[in-house]
Amino acid sequence: MTDKSEEHIRIVDVARMAGVSVATVDRVIHNRGKVSERNLRRIREVLDRVDYHPNLVARSLASARxxxxxxxxxxxxxxxxxxxxxxxxxxxxxxxxxxxxxxxxxxxxxxxxxxxxxxxxxxxxxxxxxxxxxxxxxxxxxxxxxxxxxxxxxxxxxxxxxxxxxxxxxxxxSSFDAGVVAARLLTEGMDRQADLVVASIIHRGTGGSNQCRNREEGFSDYLRRVGFRGTVHRASLRLDDDLYNNRVLDALFDANPRIAGAVTFNSTCYILAGYLQRSGREGVKLVGYDIIGRNRDMLLAGTVTALIAQxxxxxxxxxxxxxxxxxxxxxxxxxxxxxxxxxxxxxxxxxxxxxxx
Missing domain, CATH: 3.40.50.2300 (Response regulator)
Known part of the structure; x- marks a missing residue:
């Protein structure tokens, strides 16, 4: 016979006793979705101990605002x-x-x-x-x-x-650490006096996202720690404006033949990759963030060296x-x-x- 106190056991109580999330308990009770063997065993042990019945879930949910x-x-x-x-x-x-x-x-x-x-x-x-x-x-x-x-x-x-x-x-x-990872991927095996490009998108009414700033801080910190002595150039690019981007990047690369690597700190790596591909500028390592379709295509094509995902x-x-x-x-x-x-x-x-x- 079920103890009176057990009649008030809720799904959140089961989750707390098993040390898992409410959603995980819900998946076990209603047999939907995958749950690890370890969590499944812990949840079942709690359910057996309190003589839990799913209809109690329905009553608790029905009464909740x-x-x-x-x-x-x-x-x-x-x-x-x-x-x-x-x-x-x-x-x-x-x-x-x-x-x-x-x-x-x-x-x-x-x-x-x-x-x-x-x-x-x-x-x-x-x-x-x-x-x-x-x-x-x-x-x-x-x-x-x-x-x-x-x-x-x-x-x-x-x-x-x-x-x-x-x-x-x-x-x-950790945006800072993700910036450190990008710097290491980009400069591994590179001449410590080579030049780099940091490309960003021109924003309307803002100095850039919080995440991008944190990534750049981590990137710059790594360069300082390893004694990287090359010049870091900046390129402000536009979304969906290849003509403008071509002019900016042509001028930058023509004036700085020691550029050996480039990075973007948001998901628009494909813009710089597209330029490198169109202009035939080979030997430039490029690191970016996020596995969106256009970035993925450029990675598979070999134009992007590595992508960092989150x-x-x-x-x-x-x-x-x-x-x-x-x-x-x-x-x-x-x-x-x-x-x-x-x-x-x-x-x-x-x-x-x-x-x-």
Whole structure:
């Protein structure tokens, strides 16, 4: 006979006792999705110990009030980096719905500070129980999260972290260390007096994203530590403007014949790769970030030397689920959840699965 106290066992209680997430317990109870043998064994041991029955889940969910999360991410086209993040968000939203948690997405132009400001105004005009934020405009995010702190609304960062904030959690890579990795990949075996190019996209109304700045700091730190003595040139390029980019890069490469390597700190590596391919400039190592279609094609073609990836789908998924589990069951995840810094080469790109969750 079931003890009276056991009648109040909820899915979040099972998750806490087993030391796993609510979503993992849900997958076991409803036999959907993959779960590791270790977690499966731990969950079953708890279920047996408390004589847990799935109908208790239904009753607890039916009595819970609906809660709503706001997710603030850049607008995107299919095939771009943020499309992968969004896939993870959508997967988490489907799971969160079973716990009476609804997800609403708000988008902005990642190259336009004013667009981000308008999006924050839209979010401020409504009430949300939690917020997931892509921290591209760090200064504005800090101001916004102070308001969330005052209202005691939990929030999660994805893509890049802002140290000193009171975020519930962060999911993404260590941007500084990802910059270090790029510098090592680029300069390994290179003459320490060769020149390098740092290419960036001209932004409207902003000095660049928080993540790109952190990556560049790590990149520069590595160059200093290894005594790299070459000149680092900067090239400001435009999206979808090959004529302009050709003029800028022709002038740069013609004036600096010692350029042996180049890097971009966001997902637009394909722009510089396209130039190198069109102009026939061989022998220039190129390192970039993110496994989007155009970057992948340039890696397979041999124009890009290496790409650094950061599991964007997992970032989106875990960012939403961390808030969901916190609101539903009071479960706290570690504050910093660094994704692996994956290094992709021509030889291993076909085996990469960025949605490992």
């Amino acid at each position: 609906e809660q709503t999360l706001a997710v603030i991410i850049p607008a995107f086209r299919e095939g771009e980096y943020w499309a992968d993040v969004d896939r993870g968000i959508e997967r988490a939203a489907a799971e969160a719905g079973r716990f009476n948690v609804r997800v609403r997405k708000f988008s902005f132009d990642q190259y336009d500070r004013t667009s981000f400001e308008r999006t924050l105004t839209r979010v401020r005009d409504e009430h949300f129980d939690g917020v997931v934020i892509a921290t591209l405009f760090a200064e504005m995010v800090v101001e916004f999260t102070r308001e969330l702190d005052e209202q005691q609304i939990p929030y999660v960062f994805v893509d890049s972290d802002i140290f000193g904030s009171k975020r519930l959690a962060y999911f993404g890579t 599991r964007p789908e997992a970032q989106g998924y875990h960012g939403v689920m961390a808030l969901c589990e916190h609101l539903v069951g009071g479960r706290r995840v570690p504050r910093v959840n660094n994704m692996p810094i994956d290094i992709l080469l021509k030889e291993n790109i076909r085996y990469y699965n960025n949605n490992i969750i």
